[in-house]
Amino acid sequence: MKDKILKDIKDSLMRGDRENVTKLTKAALDAGVSVPEILNNGLIAGMEIIGAKFKNNEVFIPEVLIAAKAMHAGLALVEPHFLKCGIKPVGKVVIGTVKGDLHDIGKNIVSMMLKGSCFEVEDCGIDVPTEKFIETIRKSNADILAMSSLLTTSMNSMKDTIKALKAAGLRDKVKIMVGGAPVTQEFAESIEADCYAKDAAVAVDKAKELLKR
Ligand code: B12
Missing domain, CATH: 3.40.50.280 (Cobalamin-binding domain)
Structure with a gap:
């Protein structure tokens, strides 16, 4: 289940499917998948593949841009989970x-x-x-x-x-x-x-x- 949802996040990000990235990132958080896993095995993993494809001229700037927008949507959902300090800044x-x-x-x-x-x-x-x-x-x-x-x-x-x-x-x-x-x-x-x-x-x-x- 966890591996499937992370793979789906990665694949949706590669397609630049912002709605699906949002839906799946929420679902992963609700299912208790850890934030580092969502980041590393979902969002960043998808962006790395886009980077490799861009380098090989398999995708171009418009596809990279929509993937980046999907990435931002996922990051926005993950961010509040990092902000749990509430104490004096170090x-x-x-x-x-x-x-x-x-x-x-x-x-x-x-x-x-x-x-x-x-x-x-x-x-x-x-x-x-x-x-x-x-x-x-x-x-x-x-x-x-x-x-x-x-x-x-x-x-x-x-x-x-x-x-x-x-x-x-x-x-x-x-x-x-x-x-x-x-x-x-x-x-x-x-x-x-x-x-x-x-x-x-x-x-x-x-x-x-x-x-x-
Ligand atoms: C997404 C992307 C874009 C998007 C950016 C959207 C956005 N809002 O960021 C868009 C489409 C706008 C874009 C445009 C361009 N891009 Co671009 N892009 C990428 C891509 C595919 C992914 C970058 C990314 O987000 N990676 C994911 C993040 C998580 O990784 P990261 O940025 O490396 O960050 C991690 C570490 O590096 C580190 N880190 C990052 N910053 C910092 C800062 C500090 C202080 C520390 C300690 C650590 C740290 O921590 C991060 C998290 O762990 C890369 C390919 C790649 N492999 O990097 C090409 C790439 C960077 N782009 C490239 C190019 C050439 C361009 C363009 C010139 C293309 C063009 N012809 O117009 C333009 C330049 C525009 C400009 N003036 O900046 C080249 C750069 C080649 C080079 N050696 O200079 C790359 C490498 C692609 C390639 N292989 O050719 N791009």
């Missing part, structure tokens, strides 16, 4: 997808899981210019700046933001965490970020570690 994170980049699914999952681990999260959205990150860091009392990039062409915006933070005298005020499919540990080190995480679960652990440094 730290504050400013997050955003860097300039030139409109991908937000991974960033939203990272944000959701951080909130679920009692971080306060200020989300700057997508295509975030350096100046906006700087302004938000200046105004907030953030402990961590988390930047997401899904395009090799937008990765350098992370480097630009770190340079600009240095120039503004703010680099020592925040720890910097970077991630997204093309980002690597080596890249993070080369731009002098404080840490890299490959997925949202690791991001939460590393954010907690950063607070201790």
Whole structure:
């Protein structure tokens, strides 16, 4: 039953069937399927297959877009299940997808899981210019700046933001965490970020570690 419902979520997401993804995600939650299972074996699994098909020119931008909309519908249902903290935040994170980049699914999952681990999260959205990150860091009392990039062409915006933070005298005020499919540990080190995480679960652990440094 559990495997069937997760497979149906995955298949519906691949077809971009938002209504079915909504219906099945609700049904899975009602049946007590765990949120990480719904995410990893349903929603993210479907998006990974779409990604592979997109790479092989088996599907194109319109199909990817409708799959992304179905993904957002599923994520919206899962999100409240992460938000059960109700205690004083452990730290504050400013997050955003860097300039030139409109991908937000991974960033939203990272944000959701951080909130679920009692971080306060200020989300700057997508295509975030350096100046906006700087302004938000200046105004907030953030402990961590988390930047997401899904395009090799937008990765350098992370480097630009770190340079600009240095120039503004703010680099020592925040720890910097970077991630997204093309980002690597080596890249993070080369731009002098404080840490890299490959997925949202690791991001939460590393954010907690950063607070201790
Ligand atoms: C969905 C999607 C889109 C959607 C985005 C919708 C949305 N609202 O996000 C749309 C259709 C808009 C789109 C557009 C484009 N896309 Co696109 N897209 C994808 C796709 C299929 C899936 C991405 C995704 O959501 N994955 C699922 C999530 C859960 O995974 P994730 O993002 O990697 O996030 C996880 C980790 O990386 C990490 N993480 C993510 N962010 C962060 C941040 C921090 C701080 C940390 C610690 C961790 C972390 O944690 C997340 C959760 O575990 C990928 C393929 C792929 N394999 O990635 C291509 C892909 C990213 N796109 C690609 C391209 C080329 C484009 C376009 C240029 C296409 C075009 N010709 O117009 C445009 C660019 C638009 C722009 N300026 O941004 C390429 C990029 C190639 C490259 N190396 O640069 C990819 C890799 C596809 C491919 N193989 O060619 N795309």
